Every structure is written in structure tokens, then in C-alpha cells.
Amino acid sequence: MDNLVIKWTKDLATTVERFLALALIVGSIYFAFHSMFVLIELNWRDVETYYELIYRVLLLVIGVELIRTLVTHDLMAILELIAFVIARKMLKPDLSSLDILVGAVAFALILAARRYFFPWPIGPQEEKDPSHQD
Numbered sequence: 839m840d841n842l843v844i845k846w847t848k849d850l851a852t853t854v855e856r857f858l859a860l861a862l863i864v865g866s867i868y869f870a871f872h873s874m875f876v877l878i879e880l881n882w883r884d885v886e887t888y889y890e891l892i893y894r895v896l897l898l899v900i901g902v903e904l905i906r907t908l909v910t911h912d913l914m915a916i917l918e919l920i921a922f923v924i925a926r927k928m929l930k931p932d933l934s935s936l937d938i939l940v941g942a943v944a945f946a947l948i949l950a951a952r953r954y955f956f957p958w959p960i961g962p963q964e965e966k967d968p969s970h971q972d
Contacts, residue, residue, distance in 0.1 A: 866898055903918055
């Protein structure tokens with residue numbers, strides 16, 4: 839009986855996550871189309887328009903990474919999502935020195951987590967032939 843409840847709960851949670859991911863996909867598509875029309879009407883000689891473009895693109899990327907996280911449950915996707923959130927925060931022109939310091943430390947921690955908690959893929963140059971002696 840307990841196994842049935844656990845399985846049903848996991849299946850329900852997965853289904854809810856899929857619906858949330860679908861809602862995020864629809865919302866992201868709507869936001870992308872709406873953003874195109876907003877950006878077309880802005881003055882492209884103004885620097886603020888470029889900042890607005892960057893903010894909107896990073897927000898879309900964050901949405902896509904959140905969708906990927908909900909669907910795959912991959913820890914690397916979570917790290918990438920956090921990295922994009924920090925990057926979007928760091929690109930605001932009105933940051934204080936403390937905000938910059940905290941953002942830089944947070945980004946360094948993400949890089950350290952990537953380096954020490956996830957194995958690097960082995961490329962063809964790094965593979966060793968067991969019969970070859972150095």
C-alpha cells in the first residue's frame with residue numbers, strides 16, 4: 839500500500855511539473871512576441887533600449903532554463919539557471935558595490951560547484967591508450 843501511495847505521489851508531482859512547464863512555454867512564447875513589438879517601438883539610439891533588449895533576452899533564457907529544470911531534474915540545469923539569474927542581476931546599471939561583490943562571489947561559487955561536483959567529459963586528447971607507455 840505504501841509503495842502505491844509513493845508511486846502515485848511521484849506520478850502526480852511529475853504531471854504537475856509537466857503542466858507547469860507547458861504553462862511556462864506558452865508564457866515564454868507570448869512574452870517573446872510581445873517583447874518584439876515593444877522593442878520595435880523603442881528608440882534604438884538610446885542605450886536604455888539595448889539594456890531592455892538584454893534584460894528581455896536573459897529573462898527568456900531564464901524561462902527556458904526553468905522549463906528544462908522542471909522537465910529533466912538535472913543538477914547542471916539548476917546551476918545554469920542560477921548563473922543566468924545572477925548574470926541578469928549583474929547587468930543592471932544601478933548596482934551598488936556590495937551587489938557586485940555578492941554577485942561575483944555567487945558566480946565563483948557556481949563555477950566551483952561545476953568544477954568540483956560534476957565530472958568533466960573526457961575528450962579524445964585526454965584519453966590514454968593503455969598499451970602506450972609515457
